[in-house]
Amino acid sequence: MPRPEEAAPHVSAIRGSVYSALGHKLAAHKGEVFPFHVGDTWLEPPHGCLMQDLLQSEWPDLNRYTQPHGMKRLLEALVTRVKARTGEHVGTDNILVTGGATAGLSNAAGAVISPGEEVLILAPHWPLIDGIVRCYGGRPVPVPFIGVADSPESAVEVVREHLTERTVGLYMSTPNNPTGQVLSRPIVEALVAWAQREDLWIFSDEVYEDYVFEGEHTYARPLAPERTFSVHSFSKALGMAGYRCGFITGPAPIMAELRKTHTHSVYSASTPAQVAALRALEGSGTAWIEAARELYRQAGEGAAKVLGVPKPEGSTFLFIDVKEKLDERGLAGFLDDCANEGLFAAPGPSFGPYPEHIRICYTATRPDNVRRGVLILARLLGRTVSEET
């Protein structure tokens, strides 16, 4: 049983680098690089939210722990925000401030999943959710959904097919990473009602809630507050990914358990990150998001047009079928061809059973860099590019 050099088997089963095995090529590339493989933004955080703006004299506890639950003033601001967005009356005991949405989902998974239990994951899906479930001995069950289910009835049919007696939860994400699609209200309602009937936890990943270009975002928690975790991020919403701050809302009794997993995984979220988030909520964050949404919409539409794919409804990604350009080397060969031109994309298998897709993030770098990179990708895909673009 004791066995240095061997990991716990459920951890060994997690893929290592989920985004790309091409990191060394990126580092070594001569010439312009197009790092579209990671979800990020070229924008700086809102006014007043840079680290240099956080004065020790104004925030004398900036270098000290907050309570594990989160800074009191931030928790209170989040109560107001949740009410404004969803209409739901939550208390601070429904909220946990975490080191990003990743940490929020990890804490929720750790609190509710026992080894061997299964979580249905609507696919294509955010890459890390697979490993998050595995870290606690759970079994992620990808359910090809986006582009498959096109009505409330078919949505329920698709998830029902994967239900077993060991299923304990359903993970969904809208606006979707990687496809950029927005789940319609009837589909979200049907999925939530089904999860309720089957007595499942719902993990609703809403980190792109602010980035809907067409349609509207549907909040899952008000539909089933007794079983829904809703995960939010300041990373994507406000250009603060490196600070590591987000939050998760859920039913009060289980949130007491999440405070335990959080305390024992990191103690408290970074205090400066929490203060920056608070300043964004109380200050210029809303205006920043309005402006960013328009910039992201333009970037997404522009990229989609060049690549000849439908424009995204939300999030910051395009998920592109590259089947027609794969040769005997498969997807790795195509990604290698891209890397040779300085272009880095995330491989489809990181998002579920998609061996012929790639994902690009069209907000990862400045629009001019994105434009040039997308033109290279269009050429590699053999797409005709009009001169205007």
Place this chain on the structure above:
Amino acid sequence: MPRPEEAAPHVSAIRGSVYSALGHKLAAHKGEVFPFHVGDTWLEPPHGCLMQDLLQSEWPDLNRYTQPHGMKRLLEALVTRVKARTGEHVGTDNILVTGGATAGLSNAAGAVISPGEEVLILAPHWPLIDGIVRCYGGRPVPVPFIGVADSPESAVEVVREHLTERTVGLYMSTPNNPTGQVLSRPIVEALVAWAQREDLWIFSDEVYEDYVFEGEHTYARPLAPERTFSVHSFSKALGMAGYRCGFITGPAPIMAELRKTHTHSVYSASTPAQVAALRALEGSGTAWIEAARELYRQAGEGAAKVLGVPKPEGSTFLFIDVKEKLDERGLAGFLDDCANEGLFAAPGPSFGPYPEHIRICYTATRPDNVRRGVLILARLLGRTVSEET
């Protein structure tokens, strides 16, 4: 199986507030408060390491993720630091930058513990290690050790008694939190050699390595690099607890697994925290630590003298037997009496089977506050206080 409102049983078994159930009293107390229950420092971080010192123009990626492994330049500085401290030639593949030492231990536990496996924990112990092991379905086995084992032979005897066929690891901490004792080199060597014979992982918590007042710190990893995780913190060492940055070193093959658990629990440590740590390592950190060590030594000696207990050999805590002052209300009653005077101490049972002890941190607040609080505690303990103190 699906059961909203119920947590995974191994998480339910974790105690909620590990430090003190008296938080509401602290918030409500009129008059001077003596919050000695949390390990912290009154000092501000070293010169150049405040958030206001981190200029976006100088660190243009301050708001962006680093690689999950850690910022390259910080990893390289840590390779140099480890070599300078321990003589060990490590590479960056032996190191993971984490959101504090708590996160480092959590990632290590997550990577190597399978449900049902046991970890021996030298007690009294840092409170969170119990829940960290439980978060991954492991079973923490507290081994009363400090004050029990006083020779290499008795050290091995004591741990051997708790070994079972499910034991996979040994956790030890020197300088010790909560007792302030420093394990001697022969004892550390004997424990490591025994763990090696029994093929156990070693979790060596060395977050107070810089705060040894008597004797010397013994690094465990050079004695058994193939099985030892060594955990370090910038929180305690440099007055940056709220930033959340630390690091863990371990055998390269298993560190690849820790990078997975880290990626899936938080993705990357806070970038500003990593930059502050780097600046401390490259700049004024060493001088800061020298000065802090002397201040902490004085604070510890002063508190010990007033309380009539042996002066601490290291760390920032005193662990005090209060048995003689317990009445029918038990320890809770004594802690309540303290709280009524604005004094907050951590209860002994957080540190293992110690229902008649309390822990105080004598660096949590400014020396004048500590002095006044310790005088109150001495009075409550009925200790004679000389006029000098």
